[in-house]
Amino acid sequence: MRRGFAAMPFLVALLPIIVSSARAENLDAGKSGARLFADSCAACHRSARGLAKGRFRLTLYLFLQQHYTSSADSASALSSYLQSVDTPAAAPARKSSARRSSDRREARPPRPPLPVRGR
Ligand code: HEC
Known part of the structure; x- marks a missing residue:
């Protein structure tokens, strides 16, 4: 009981520091x-x-939190923002599907192009 009261002045002295560091965050x-x-x-x-380069939001979030922002809220807001302004990065996906279709073309005999509709 006595020891608890003895700690009170220290806690009171620390309070401004605790409060100000919370404000800084x-x-x-x-x-x-x-x-x-x-x-x-x-x-x-x-x-x-x-900057987002088509990364998943979680990947971006973890990157930002690790490298730049001190708070999870800022990292979250930033990753959403970066994604929203990112150029549509479907390039890797497009490349792989192109490769797949060329593989298919090799496996099958060449086909004539589709007839033009509306003729
Ligand atoms: C002091 C300079 C500096 C500041 C400030 C800075 N960055 Fe960077 N950032 C860099 C450098 C250098 C790289 C690594 C080179 C690169 O990939 O373009 C980088 C890389 C990145 C990447 C990865 C890019 C990639 O091509 O993989 C992202 C995303 C990013 N920064 C976002 C941010 C965000 C969001 C902020 C603000 C919170 C920020 N940066 C603030 C210098 C900075």
Whole structure:
């Protein structure tokens, strides 16, 4: 009982530090992804476009959280933003399907092109 009371002054002395560090963590709270990007990323990345590179949102989120943003909320907002402005990156998917169709073409004899409709 006595020891608990003895700790009180220390806790009271620590309170401003605890409160101020909590406030520092919340500096970016409530900012939109676009705002976060303009504030903390645009200095090095001129445009947000093309940064996501078709990555999954979770991959992006983990990357951002690990490398850049201190809070999960900012990382989440930023990854959504980067995805929303990303150029449609269907290139890898398109390439693999193209390869598959060319494989099919090799396996079968060549076919004439489709007849033009409406003739
Ligand atoms: C101090 C400069 C700097 C700042 C600030 C910065 N970045 Fe980067 N970023 C880099 C460099 C350098 C690379 C690695 C080179 C590359 O891949 O273009 C990189 C890579 C990335 C990549 C991976 C790109 C890829 O091609 O794989 C993403 C995504 C990214 N940054 C997003 C952000 C976001 C979001 C922010 C803001 C929170 C940010 N960056 C702030 C310098 C910076």
